[in-house]
Amino acid sequence: MSSIQNIGISGLRSAQSGLLTASHNISNANTPGYNRQQIVQSTNNPLPRGSGFVGQGVQVTTVQRIYSQFLTSQALQVQTQSSQLSSYYNEIKQIDNLLADTSSGLSPAMQNFFSAAQDVATNPTSIPSRQALLSHAQILVGRLQEMDQHFSEMRDGVNKQLTSNVEEINVLATQIAKLNINIQTAEGVAGGQPANDLRDQRDLLLRELSQFIKVDVVRQDNGHYNVFVGSGQALVVGDRTMTLKTVVAPDDAQRLTVALDMGNKTILLPEHQLQGGSLGGLFAFREETLDSTQNTLGLIALGLAQTFNDQHRLGQDLHGLLGGDFFHIPEPGVQAASGNDSASSVTVAVSDVGALTASDYRFEYDGTNYTLTRLSDNFSVSTPVAPDATPLTLDGLSITDATIQSGEHFLIQPTRQAAQGIGIAIQDPARIAAAAPIRTEADIANTGTATISAGRVNSPLDTNLQKTVTITFQSSNLFKVTGDGLPTDDQTYKSGEDISFNGWSIQIDGKPAAGDTFVIRANTNGVADNRNALLMAGLQTQNSLLNETASFQSTYASLVSQVGSKTRELEVMNRAQTNMLAQVDQSIQSLSGVNLEEEAANLLRYQQAFQAASKVIEISNSLFDTLLRI
Structure with missing residues (x-):
């Protein structure tokens, strides 16, 4: 009778385990x-009898997770790619919106500035036109500074996010290391049976x-998980964790990077x-997009300010003075590496x-060579x-x-920092150098057909620039x-060829006669x-940047196009990766997720098994009572 009862008890215990699971x-x-769990059952060892082996019931060997290591590993890989693309896309779309905005972008401000310069060329004596140029110059400078400020704020935001992410990584690493210990302890106490719930927590x-x-x-x-991050840096090894922290980059005070905290040293x-x-x-956003975008904006600001200054200095203002700087231009940024001697310096x-x-x-x-690297x-x-x-x-740097x-x-x-550092150098509209500082004249008594050009200023630094110079022809050549x-010696004449003295150049075209004279003098009154205003306005379409291959507008348009293309690329890739992650999660749910209808059916099945096993025990007791009554 005890064998029948033991078989019934084993079935009862098995059904109970099924109900609990x-x-x-x-x-x-x-x-x-x-991850959904299920019991794994096996038969007890049967006993040999003369008529054959008689079964001894059932046992639950383990409670296992319905788990796929392949799908879990795939989910980790797809998740990390999806998070990287999402992070990059969320940042770059802010730049894309800023650059492409037709009202607050840079293009309208540059267009209005050069239109105002053209208006000064049309009305050089008009103070309102000159004031409008200064006003639009201030708006342009303000727009450059505003955009650069957005980039600087994004840079600070990246630094804060890096710090937050590193803190989260350290917290998660510590929790994983603790679970390694708990899982090893729990499974040791349970004779090697898997601690399913703890393993689920660690996988999460x-x-x-x-x-x-x-x-x-x-x-x-x-049972431990050793976790490596990035390209192989150990983060969790058994019950030990490596602590990460953010530190200021050794050669860029505005840039935070990640280091390994070893206690007495930082790597x-x-x-x-x-x-x-x-x-x-x-990291990818900052290196591939933010740095280059802010640098390109600064290149446009610096190029526009410097070329406009160069042309403005070749002109003459309403007071008859040579033009000075129109824009304030900042010096190139130079940062010493953290390990440099405090006395070390360089001029750029x-x-x-x-x-x-x-x-x-x-x-x-x-120790041997001085090297400048792009x-x-x-x-x-x-x-x-x-x-x-x-x-x-190298590349225009000295x-x-x-x-x-x-x-x-x-x-x-x-x-x-060029876009943030430029400013307006003049406040008086009369100081705008719209005129040329020299003028040319042909003597009315000339008998030849030669004509003289208006002249071009080459160097405003020549002290003889505005002194009177007379050209007298001895003969036609x-x-x-x-x-x-x-x-004082005779000069050979060639029609249309540059004649240059005192920081200016002129051309005489045609056939002069002996005795013809031409005069170059100061542009008094x-x-x-x-x-000069026409030349300054013409800078808008002149290829002044990137080795004279691009104008200010085309450089900005190229920047907008590059950022827009990258943003669209990331948007598409991010959407595709998100869909892939959803598919992997769906596969995991299909395998490991809990189906309530299925579990409800299991409850009924195990309930019936429990009741049937109870009936076996009841019959065993009844048979035993019958034997006792004999």
């Missing part, structure tokens, strides 16, 4: 990260961690190794604004001689007065030049002259 599944149907933490950074998991025999982690998740998306100047790029640069000394493509120039008397130049020790370096950002300090 089904009830547990139903209760956790909406628990994040929960890994899923959350993958939202911040790429995760690789190495599963150990003792910087290369940003390109910290891939995936929102952390990788922020822009020698050719048209050759500038939107890249940052590194200047370093290795960081966008690592192209460099070097010299073994300290760049003082002979400057070291390096001089370098006091630097071996192993030290400087970060040079020629355009990063020879002329003399008279004036202070000028050569030339208040209605608009020649």
